[in-house]
Every structure is written in structure tokens, then in C-alpha cells.
Amino acid sequence: MQAKGACPNQYTLSSVYKCCSFDSNLQFGKGVHAWMLRHGVDVDVVLGNSALDVYLKCNAFQYAERLFELMDERDVVSWNIMIGAYLRFGDVEKSLDMFRSLPCKDVVSWNTIVDGLMQCGYERRALEQLHCMVEYGTEFSDVTFSIALILASSLSVLELGRQLHGMVLKRGFGSDGFTRSSLVEMYCKCGRIDKASIILRDVPLDFRRKGNVGVTSKETKAGIVSWGSMVSGYVWNGKYEDGLKAFRLMVRELVVVDIRTVTTVISACANVGILDFGRHIHAYFQKIGHRVDAYVGSSLIDMYSKCGSLDGAWMIFRQINEPNVILWTSMISGCSLQGQGRQAISLFEEMLNQGIRPNEVTFLGVLNACSHAGLLDEGCKYFRMMKDAYCINPGVEHCTSMVDLYGRAGCLTETKNFIFENGLSHLTSVWKSFLSSCRLHKNVEMGKWVSDMLLQVAPSDPGSYVLLSNMCASNHSWDEAARVRSLMHQRGVKKQPGQSWIQLKDQIHTFVMGDRSHHQDKEIYSYLDTLIGRLKEIGYSPDAKLVMQDVEEEQGEVLISHHSEKLAVVFGIINTAHRLPIRIIKNLRICTDCHNFIKHVSQLLDREIIVRDIHRYHHFNHGSCSCEDYW
Numbered sequence: 001m002q003a004k005g006a007c008p009n010q011y012t013l014s015s016v017y018k019c020c021s022f023d024s025n026l027q028f029g030k031g032v033h034a035w036m037l038r039h040g041v042d043v044d045v046v047l048g049n050s051a052l053d054v055y056l057k058c059n060a061f062q063y064a065e066r067l068f069e070l071m072d073e074r075d076v077v078s079w080n081i082m083i084g085a086y087l088r089f090g091d092v093e094k095s096l097d098m099f100r101s102l103p104c105k106d107v108v109s110w111n112t113i114v115d116g117l118m119q120c121g122y123e124r125r126a127l128e129q130l131h132c133m134v135e136y137g138t139e140f141s142d143v144t145f146s147i148a149l150i151l152a153s154s155l156s157v158l159e160l161g162r163q164l165h166g167m168v169l170k171r172g173f174g175s176d177g178f179t180r181s182s183l184v185e186m187y188c189k190c191g192r193i194d195k196a197s198i199i200l201r202d203v204p205l206d207f208r209r210k211g212n213v214g215v216t217s218k219e220t221k222a223g224i225v226s227w228g229s230m231v232s233g234y235v236w237n238g239k240y241e242d243g244l245k246a247f248r249l250m251v252r253e254l255v256v257v258d259i260r261t262v263t264t265v266i267s268a269c270a271n272v273g274i275l276d277f278g279r280h281i282h283a284y285f286q287k288i289g290h291r292v293d294a295y296v297g298s299s300l301i302d303m304y305s306k307c308g309s310l311d312g313a314w315m316i317f318r319q320i321n322e323p324n325v326i327l328w329t330s331m332i333s334g335c336s337l338q339g340q341g342r343q344a345i346s347l348f349e350e351m352l353n354q355g356i357r358p359n360e361v362t363f364l365g366v367l368n369a370c371s372h373a374g375l376l377d378e379g380c381k382y383f384r385m386m387k388d389a390y391c392i393n394p395g396v397e398h399c400t401s402m403v404d405l406y407g408r409a410g411c412l413t414e415t416k417n418f419i420f421e422n423g424l425s426h427l428t429s430v431w432k433s434f435l436s437s438c439r440l441h442k443n444v445e446m447g448k449w450v451s452d453m454l455l456q457v458a459p460s461d462p463g464s465y466v467l468l469s470n471m472c473a474s475n476h477s478w479d480e481a482a483r484v485r486s487l488m489h490q491r492g493v494k495k496q497p498g499q500s501w502i503q504l505k506d507q508i509h510t511f512v513m514g515d516r517s518h519h520q521d522k523e524i525y526s527y528l529d530t531l532i533g534r535l536k537e538i539g540y541s542p543d544a545k546l547v548m549q550d551v552e553e554e555q556g557e558v559l560i561s562h563h564s565e566k567l568a569v570v571f572g573i574i575n576t577a578h579r580l581p582i583r584i585i586k587n588l589r590i591c592t593d594c595h596n597f598i599k600h601v602s603q604l605l606d607r608e609i610i611v612r613d614i615h616r617y618h619h620f621n622h623g624s625c626s627c628e629d630y631w
Helices: 010-023 026-038 045-057 061-070 076-088 092-101 107-119 123-136 142-155 158-170 177-189 193-200 217-236 240-253 259-272 275-287 294-306 310-319 325-337 341-353 360-373 376-388 396-408 412-421 428-440 444-457 462-474 478-490 521-537 553-561 564-575 592-605
Strands: 499-504 507-512 582-586 609-612 617-621
Touching: 010 026, 010 045, 026 045, 045 061, 045 076, 061 076, 076 092, 076 107, 092 107, 107 123, 107 142, 123 142, 142 158, 142 177, 158 177, 177 193, 177 217, 193 217, 217 240, 217 259, 240 259, 240 275, 259 275, 259 294, 275 294, 294 310, 294 325, 310 325, 325 341, 325 360, 341 360, 360 376, 360 396, 376 396, 396 412, 396 428, 412 428, 428 444, 428 462, 444 462, 462 478, 499 564, 507 564, 521 564, 521 592, 564 582, 564 592, 564 609, 592 609, 592 617
Parallel strands: 582 609
Antiparallel strands: 499 507, 499 582, 609 617
16 A cells, blocks of 8 residues: 555554454554654544553553553543553552543443452452442443443352432333343352342243244343353353253254354353253254364363363364364463363473464463463472463462462462462452462461451451361360350351262252251161261271361261261262262362271272362262372
8 A cells, every 4th residue: 555655544544443453463563653753644532542452462561551641632442441450450549549530431441340350350340330330320321231230250149239210211121132141140149149040031932943033133132141141050050951951942942052052051061060950051062063162172072071070171172173272271271170180281281382373361371281280380380381381370279279289389488478469369369379378387476467467357257267267176176166166156247168079860869068958868868877987996086176067086087077078978978879989079178087098989889979168079989089188
């Protein structure tokens, strides 16, 4: 164009910038900017915003920051771009300062700050900004409702969800398909399947194979998304049979169950660890003749990994001839979850050798693998590689993984320094991980300081109190443990009950500590008592000090012997063939006594037992665990 003497106008330059942004071509974008400066091109606000977008898409944050400062004219779009950028780069305080300085806040500005805070792990501050938005008088858009409903789902705040539902109806968004699907998901995540079902009644399941008369493609898609959310909701809430029935109804009635719905349901199966349900969905996908691409393949790998079937994950991975970074990342994360740290690192190195560039999710999988396997030096090496070689700014999850890595290795001072140096002191997960490390390494003094920090950050989180009370009990500090329980009671915080469940055929059996409601309870407890006696003969000794009460040792043994995972394991032994693995899911971290108990069971009875707790998988076989007692 220039060779022929034509001078590009601002529209042309803006289009060129869009191409640079799409291709992440920083050098060309900088060249265009330099050309404009040399030729005295008047950079209006639209062109300036285009340049900002290029720099930020290419992670050239300093260039974007400098350009924003030099812009003679800025509009609300300019401010929104930079606010979003500061949030993406983790500088929450700077983004909030800039947001407060914004002369005129539009709905996009509010959406940016609320969504960005939520993505950075500041859900409570996001909720505060949402309240400010209401006070400011800004009308909600459909995007605002979507963000707000996701926030309500994330926080499991049913009352907020109800208020938003009322606003949706009042503002006339109730008939919008995607807003409706967000409502379905919110009620499901908040445990109100009945409310979700009522909303779904307004979504006609009449998209027949013979044609969709009177139904637009947008309505069809929204309807499918709503039904997919409902199926996932059944799975999230433990109603697996209802979920399978609803999915089969979709298959029978709809034109086609789209890939997004299939992957959503697969993801729900992965999150609750229901392997048989996931296999049903996989079989359906094969039956309708869909090719397993990177998108679906990564979902299936994630599902099989989280359901304890690493062989199934490898089967999917090997089916794809040229796996991309998404597939490699899923497989690395799967190995990490299963405690195969060395294998995850080997996969990562193989991926690099094939010339595939890792992304931030890949590095998260590698760092988690190092953490689970206790590979401190390797973890530090990959953390530096991520920043220095690939210019990836560590996110909250990367830093949390490093906190876990330092803590598990016993580097408690380094853990403390890392938290404050990286601005992580607001995160509950960080302090809980740190407190677990203090307990693991029996550092009571540091543990008390960490517990104070944790209760400041998360005064309403029951897990924080339980962690602290457990640490006190393990050191026989009964008065301190009682004080923690009293504080918990005063603040109205209720402990989440430990639950374990096991799938037998198409039915899920759930157990809690001391559970007597199961129809086989007499058989289970009788077998358990006999089994414990046999285990003691080969070296098992119940760890009564883990009981959170000052009781006699014999009484403590009885209390700890009836933990939910022990009941689930015994149920599995009684009701499954010897050759089949026993798969248990626990909603909390497995305690050291139950871990020791299951190791001895696997040795005595020569059974493979797989337990998924809130942190990782434990494969027990021949008296040992895949975690090597490091979890």
C-alpha cells in the first residue's frame, strides 16, 4: 500500500492494529506505532485504544501503561482497558484506584471491575463493588446479570441469587435464554435443585429431530445450555440417577446434544468423581460419531484422571495423533493429581522437546506435580522458567502451589516470605496450606501465628477452625482446642461434616462418621471391628490423639475408628469382587489415621483401594500409597 504511494488513514491503521492483536505480533504493532509518531499521525482515542489493546494482548504491559499516560484524549473504553489489564496482571489495588478515579463509570466499567476481582479470587470485594454499582444507580445489562449470578454461585449465597432473580424478572430479562441458564446453574450450585427445576419448566424440550419450527437458533442453543446446566446440577448435588435420566431425555428429544453440553456434563462427573456416569457420556459421544478433538479430549482426560482412572486418560491421550498444548496440559495435570510427579515432569520435558510452547495452565500442572511429590528444587526451577523464559506472570494458583511446595518441604520461613512478597495474604487457601504445613512439621509456634492470620482472613470458614483445632488436639493442647471450638460456636460457624461415598452399580452410598443409617450397618460395623483386630496384628495402631476432644485413649480409638472413609472401605470390601478396585471419594482431607488404616487394609486383603480427597488421589496397593505418605 505504501509502495504505491497510498497513505493509510486512521481506519486502516486501526484495522492493522486489530490484526496485530489477533496474531499477538508485538514487533509489528510497535513498528506501526513508531511509523505514526515519525509521520505525525494524529492519534485519536480510537487509534490509541487499538494500540493499547495490542500491547496488552502481547503482554507488553509497561508499553501500554506508558501509552495510557501519554494519551491526550481518553474515553471510558481506555480506562476500562487499563482497569482490566491491572486486574489480569494481579495488581488489584492499582485497578481499584484507577476505577475510583474514572470520571464516568458505565456498565462496562462496573462489569470489568466486578468480574476481574472475582477472577483474581477476591469474591467478597467483587460483591462489595456489585453493591456499590446498585447504589451508583447503573442499570444492569444481561452481562452484569451473568457475572453477578456466577458470583452468587461461586460464593453459594442463595439470598443474593434470589435477589438477582427478582431483578432479572423486574428488568425483563427473564425470557433471555442465557440469563435463564445462569439462574438454573446458580440454584443448582446453591443446592436448590427444586428451584432450578421450576425455571427449567419454562424451557420447552421440543427441539425435535424433524425440525425446529418457531424456535430460533439462539433459543435452541440457550435451551440446550439450560438443560445441560440442569444435568450438571443433578450431578453436583449427588442426584446421579436423575442426572442420567435427564441426559437420556435430552438425547431422545433434542436435535443434538452439542459439544459444550457434553463437556459440561463430563466436567461435572469429573468434579464429583463419578466414573460410571462419565463413561456413559463418553460412550454416547462415540455413538453419535463425534471426533474426539483437543477440546473434548482434554475434558475426557480430566474426567478419567479425576475419577481415578489414569489408564483411561492415557487411552484418550494416545488416540490423538498430534496433541496440542491443551491435551499435553490435561495429561500433565492428570498425572499430577494422581501423585505421578516424576511422570508429569517427564511429559512436560517431552512436550518442550516437541516444540510445543507451554501456557500458564501447563505450568500450574507442573508446579502442582512438584508440590505433590515434594520436588522443591524442580518446582523452583519451573517457577523461574515460567517467568524468565516464557514471560508468564504467576497467577494466584501458581503462587498458592509454590506456598504448598515450600511448606511441605518444611521451608516455613521461606513460605512466610513468599506469601508477603507476592501479595497473597488475602487468600484463605494460602493460609490453610501454610497451617497444614505447620502441623505436618509440628511447628506449634509458627502454627499459632498462621492460625491468627487465617482467622482474620476467613472468620466464617469452618475449615480454618477445624485445621487449627486438629493441630491443637494432635499436640494434646485440649484447652486450646476447646477455645477454638468455643470461638467457632460464638461466631455461628458450623463444621462441614466429613462424608465419603462409593458407587455400587448405579447407586451412590454415602457415609458420615458413626453413621448407623445404612441398611447394612450391622454387617459393616461387625466386619470393621474384626478387621481392626486383624490389622493390629500386622502393625496398625489407631491414632487416638487426632480426636478433637480430651477423652480416654480407648474411647478415642472408638471415635476415630468410625470415620466415614473407613465405613465406605468396609462397605466396598463386603460388596465388591476381590479383583475390582474400591473407589472412595472424601469431601475433606483424609486424616493420617485413615490413611494408615487403608494402607494396612490393602496389604492384609491384597485389595487396590483408590481414595480421592479434597487435595489429591491416593492409590493404595500392597501396603503403600502413591503419595508416599506426603500429602
